[in-house]
Amino acid sequence: MRTIALMAERIIDLRSDTVTQPTSGMRQAMMEAPLGDDVWGDDPTVNELQEICASMFGKEDACFVPSGTMANQTAIRSQTQPGDEIIVHKESHIVHYEAGGAAALSGCSFALASGDRGLFTANDVRTLYRPDDDHFGKSKLISLENTHNRGGGSIWPLQQLVDVCETAHELGLRTHLDGARIWHAIIATDIDAKTWAKPFDSVSACFSKGLGCPAGSIVVGDKQTIYKVRRARKMFGGTMRQSGILAGAAIYAIKNHLERLKADHSHAKMLAKGLNTIDGITCNAENTQTNLVFFDIDKMLGDGVSLCRKLWENGVLAESLDLQKIRFVTHLNVTVTEIEKAIQITADVCKNASM
Numbered sequence: 464m465r466t467i468a469l470m471a472e473r474i475i476d477l478r479s480d481t482v483t484q485p486t487s488g489m490r491q492a493m494m495e496a497p498l499g500d501d502v503w504g505d506d507p508t509v510n511e512l513q514e515i516c517a518s519m520f521g522k523e524d525a526c527f528v529p530s531g532t533m534a535n536q537t538a539i540r541s542q543t544q545p546g547d548e549i550i551v552h553k554e555s556h557i558v559h560y561e562a563g564g565a566a567a568l569s570g571c572s573f574a575l576a577s578g579d580r581g582l583f584t585a586n587d588v589r590t591l592y593r594p595d596d597d598h599f600g601k602s603k604l605i606s607l608e609n610t611h612n613r614g615g616g617s618i619w620p621l622q623q624l625v626d627v628c629e630t631a632h633e634l635g636l637r638t639h640l641d642g643a644r645i646w647h648a649i650i651a652t653d654i655d656a657k658t659w660a661k662p663f664d665s666v667s668a669c670f671s672k673g674l675g676c677p678a679g680s681i682v683v684g685d686k687q688t689i690y691k692v693r694r695a696r697k698m699f700g701g702t703m704r705q706s707g708i709l710a711g712a713a714i715y716a717i718k719n720h721l722e723r724l725k726a727d728h729s730h731a732k733m734l735a736k737g738l739n740t741i742d743g744i745t746c747n748a749e750n751t752q753t754n755l756v757f758f759d760i761d762k763m764l765g766d767g768v769s770l771c772r773k774l775w776e777n778g779v780l781a782e783s784l785d786l787q788k789i790r791f792v793t794h795l796n797v798t799v800t801e802i803e804k805a806i807q808i809t810a811d812v813c814k815n816a817s818m
């Protein structure tokens with residue numbers, strides 16, 4: 464037991480911003496949140512959170528759900544029919560990390576866009592759109608991710624995002640934003656939630672990542688879409704009862720943990736610059752726009768999995784996302800001192816690995 468405690472003390476956990484512990488202020492807010500049965504619609508804290516989010520994102524309504532995956536999947540279910548096709552970047556979360564949910568739960572196929580850092584263009588939308596023909600799946604929905612996770616925490620240029628959505632609407636498609644980390648885009652650009660959300664029929668956002676909540680995500684959209692999202696949430700088993708205890712954390716996070724994302728962004732830049740000085744590591748600090756730090760490792764350091772294992776043994780937890788690619792994530796439980804330490808440990812580990 465003692466060794467575990469000692470180890471825990473020196474572990475720097477950069478696997479994800481989902482590993483954050485609720486702060487004491489957040490725990491207090493959770494304790495004090497007035498509660499009701501949300502399935503009956505009478506949890507005042509859930510209702511308050513939904514109102515806050517609807518107004519913040521400039522939409523008519525909002526629905527609180529347990530996870531980001533359920534937020535995306537209920538949004539897909541509420542805007543498609545089986546046999547429909549979703550235009551989405553091939554590196555997006557919906558494609559990689561949702562257990563094939565769009566196919567299993569909504570009967571949808573994907574038309575995959577490609578492009579640097581998770582971005583694509585209005586022209587890609589025109590190319591991937593399928594005209595009305597009995598042979599084809601029916602193009603119905605387009606989904607963008609901002610910030611883009613596997614794109615390296617990249618932020619969409621606003622005009623490009625607007626162009627893509629306008630083109631989609633001209634073609635009669637619905638538009639969804641996977642905004643799991645939209646908070647980071649808001650803070651990094653000073654472009655507000657309303658402006659980022661405006662081109663979209665539905666937007667999902669996570670409280671359980673950079674904002675530091677134990678669980679919970681939101682879907683916002685027009686009344687009719689959210690009515691369908693609410694039905695899908697029930698069908699997928701995502702209704703909760705006294706969930707105000709979680710919504711209380713989310714309200715607290717919106718008020719208290721949003722501005723501090725600036726610190727995570729500057730920590731990420733620091734990490735990127737430090738990592739890039741290490742022999743065998745390539746990390747583009749300029750492309751490190753938010754809190755996700757992706758870097759490539761030379762084969763002389765082994766592959767991502769083996770290097771991560773060595774980092775783990777030395778107290779830095781990280782994820783290998785591709786064969787020669789590793790991701791570090793900054794968040795509210797990582798201090799500047801730990802960032803400096805993580806760079807030093809990585810440098811030492813790499814030095815040994817290349818010998």
Ligand SMILES: *Cc1c(COP(=O)(O)O)cnc(C)c1O
Pocket residue numbers: 529530531532533535556557608610611612641643644669671680
């Ligand atoms: C984490 C994440 C999700 C899903 O969140 P979960 O709460 O883990 O289900 C969706 N989209 C993106 C881009 C994410 O990074």
